[in-house]
Amino acid sequence: MQRGGWSVARPNSPRGPPHNVEAVTLPGRANADEAVVFAWRSLPARHKQLLESIGASQWQVVRTPLGTAANEFLESAGERLWLPAVRRDADRAFGVWIRELRIVLIRDGHPKLAGLNDATLEEFIARVAWHEWGHALSIERCPPEPLGQGRRLLELAPPGIGERIREAGYRVQDYTHEVIAETYALLMLRRIKGGTGKPSWLDDEIYGLMQTTTDWTD
Ligand SMILES: [Zn+2]
Secondary structure, three states, X not given: OOOOOOOOEOXXXXXXXXXXXXXXXXXXXOOHHHHHHHHHHHOOHHHHHHHHHOOOOOEEEEOXXXXXXXXXXXXXXXXXXXXXXXXXXXXXXXXXXXXXXXXXXXXXXXXXXXXXXXXXXXXXXXXXXXXXXXXXHHHHHOOHHHXXXXXXXXXHOXXXXXXXXXXXOXXXXXXXXXXXXXXXXXXXXXXXXXXXXXXXXXXXXXXXXXXXHHOOOO
C-alpha cells in the first residue's frame, strides 16, 4: 500500500521514464504502477511538457477508494476537504485529478476490475491515466466556449463515449471535460497501436478541440 504521507511518485523522478520514449510495449505483468509509467512514457513529448507546465505530471497509485484517499491527501496538505457528495462520487472512480494538489490518483484493486486478466487490466489502468491527464489538460486549457456546449459535443462524441458519460451521471457542465478526457484516452490507445491522423470515427469539431486543448498533432 502506497497511500499516506506525501510521497508522490513523479513520472520524471529517477525511477520514472525518460522523456521522448515513443516505442514501448505494455509491461508483461499486472502492476498498476508499471501501467501508469507505461502510459506516461507513451505520451508525446509535447504533452509531457504541457502536463509538467500545468503541474499535472505527478501521480500516485492507491488502493483505497479515491474520494477517501483524496481527502486524506487534502487533509495532510492542510487543504479544504471534498464535500461528502463529491467524495462519494470519487470513491467509485478509477482515477481522479486533484487540482488543488496537482496530482492524479489512480485506484489499484477497484472491485469492478476483479477478475480481469493482466493485459486487460494494464490497458485499463493506462486508459485511466490517459483520461486523467486529458482531463487535467482540459480543465487548464479548454476555451470557455466549448465548455458551454457540452450537451452538443456529447452528441458528436463517438457513441461509446457518449453512452459512458451519460450513464456515469456527470453534470452537464462536466460533459465537455469528460468528452475531451475520454477522447484523449482513445486517441492515446490508438496511437500506441500505430494509428495516426484523424480517425474516421472522430468528429471534426471534437478533433479540433483536442488539438486546441491537448496540442494533439498526430
Ligand atoms: Zn474525467
